[in-house]
Every structure is written in C-alpha cells, then in structure tokens.
Amino acid sequence: FFFQAEDGIRDFCLSRGLGDVYKRQVLFPKEAPLGEQLRNEKWKEVGFQNSDPRTDFRGGGVLSLMCQIYFAAKCPDLVIWMSQPENDFLWAITSISTTFFLMKLFHLPNFLVWEKDRHEFCSRRALKIFCGLLKDDYELFEELNALLVEDVFRIWLKLKKENPRISIMDFRQATDRMQKRFRTLMEDHHPADFAALKDVYSRLK
Numbered sequence: 739f740f741f742q743a744e745d746g747i748r749d750f751c752l753s754r755g756l757g758d759v760y761k762r763q764v765l766f767p768k769e770a771p772l773g774e775q776l777r778n779e780k781w782k783e784v785g786f787q788n789s790d791p792r793t794d795f796r797g798g799g800v801l802s803l804m805c806q807i808y809f810a811a812k813c814p815d816l817v818i819w820m821s822q823p824e825n826d827f828l829w830a831i832t833s834i835s836t837t838f839f840l841m842k843l844f845h846l847p848n849f850l851v852w853e854k855d856r857h858e859f860c861s862r863r864a865l866k867i868f869c870g871l872l873k874d875d876y877e878l879f880e881e882l883n884a885l886l887v888e889d890v891f892r893i894w895l896k897l898k899k900e901n902p903r904i905s906i907m908d909f910r911q912a913t914d915r916m917q918k919r920f921r922t923l924m925e926d927h928h929p930a931d932f933a934a935l936k937d938v939y940s941r942l943k
Contacts, residue, residue: 784829784830785831786828787831798841802837809833820891826894832913833883843864844868860924871931875931882932889939893915893916897912
C-alpha cells in the first residue's frame with residue numbers, strides 16, 4: 739500500500755475507497771448512493787482539484803486514500819469544518835500532499851534517489867523510531883497523517899486571523915511550518931508511542 743498499484747488495481751481501490759468515504763456521509767450527506775456519480779463536482783467542495791477525485795492521488799497513491807478514509811471516519815465533523823468555503827482550505831489535497839511528505843520523509847517511495855532526494859529523507863535515527871512505532875501500531879501512518887493535516891488547518895486559520903489579506907497562494911507557509919515542526923520532533927525526541935508523540939508535537943513551536 740505504500741506504492742502506486744497498477745492502473746486497474748489502483749482505479750478499483752480508489753473507486754471502492756471513495757465509495758467508503760461517501761457511505762460515511764461526510765461528503766454527500768443528502769445524495770443517493772454514489773454509483774456512477776463518482777465523477778461529481780461536489781468532490782471539489784472538500785478540496786479535490788477535479789470532479790473525478792481519482793486523478794488527484796498522484797504520488798500518494800492508495801496509501802493517501804487510506805489516510806483520507808481513516809480521517810473521514812474518525813473526524814467527520816472536522817472534515818465538514820475544514821471544507822467550509824470561508825476557510826479556503828483544501829482538505830483532500832492537503833491530506834494527499836501530507837501523505838507524500840511522510841512517504842518521502844520515511845524513505846518509502848522506490849522512485850527516490852539518494853543523491854538527488856536525500857534532503858527529503860529523515861535520519862536513520864528518526865527512521866528507526868518510526869519503524870519501532872509502526873511495529874506496535876499498524877494505524878500509525880494514518881494517525882500521523884490526521885495529526886499533521888489538522889495541524890496545517892489550525893496553522894492556516896491562525897495565519898488568516900493574523901493577516902486577513904492572506905490568500906491560498908500563501909498556503910505553503912502553513913505546510914512549511916508543519917513539516918519543520920514534525921522534522922524537529924522526529925530528530926530531537928524519542929516518543930514511546932503515538933500518544934507520547936502527539937503530546938510532544940503539541941508542545942513544539
């Protein structure tokens with residue numbers, strides 16, 4: 739699940755997975771079953787770029803879909819809040835890009851090249867910590883994604899409050915702050931489990 743599947747398998751998984759999100763009544767609470775409505779302009783309301791959300795997954799692949807299903811199941815009210823037009827927040831795309839950030843950080847994609855992409859990787863120490871946490875918590879990756887996506891959202895709201903003139907063109911400020919904070923956590927601390935990780939992360943500036 740860490741890598742892109744072949745097109746046919748990938749499309750099947752994405753279609754089934756997006757249907758799962760739909761059935762949780764997060765995206766289309768008053769609509770009939772998704773079926774052939776998979777291509778629907780309403781997907782843009784939760785932050786996809788296109789009416790067919792399968793085209794947005796790119797490098798995150800099926801793993802990014804799994805993270806979205808997890809988030810939508812655990813935090814449906816938060817997804818609805820994030821998707822309010824006045825927030826200018828693209829939940830779906832932010833989730834996908836956060837998945838890709840984590841994949842690269844923890845050396846997961848097989849298309850990365852050390853000589854060219856080593857600035858994307860965490861240290862061996864941080865990778866060892868991640869693997870140790872993952873060994874005891876099979877939902878760790880989804881939990882990390884949810885934690886970081888929510889953090890980006892709250893950083894973004896704070897930036898908007900501090901500067902009402904800020905626009906979506908400045909969104910990188912929010913993701914950069916999150917990534918810097920998380921890298922600091924993984925490199926400078928040694929959490930014993932996700933609960934400890936979440937506690938330390940909440941106290942970092």
